[in-house]
Amino acid sequence: MRWTASRKAEILRQLGSEELTVRQAIEKYALSEQEIALWRRAVQAAGVHALRTTRIQNYREVFEDYDQQGK
Template identity: 40%
Template sequence: MVETDSVVGPTGEQLTLKDLPPKDTKRWVVRRKAEVVAAVRGGLLSLEDACRKYTLSVEEFLSWQRAIDEDGLLGLRTTRVQDYRQDKSKIQNH
């Protein structure tokens, strides 16, 4: 269910449903991830609709949201391999 017609995007622009990435997006650059997170947070798109439209797991979407909360847009640049390497290095250093 859509609660609004537009939301403020990650760089301050107004986003509407037509501005969101296409449903067949394969390459998830920072801007596209951030736009989907902004759309869900702003009520433009529900979490369920976003996951269905983009074939995302809830966990993957929540990881994008968490990355933004913790490190801003730069947090979305981290890959899973980088996350794994950071976690492994923390364990080895303790």
């Protein structure tokens, strides 16, 4: 399955609205908890557009700084 930014955003929306649990997402989509956490951090730190693969790579340092600030 190809993970587009819009597909990732939809999974996060379902998780946020409690339509889907993290455990269900892991099982249904063969994701890891770390991957879901990365997507969440990407959105928190830089918005939904950060879910694009190239953006996640570019913003990795931003995510690390964000985590260090405890947000």
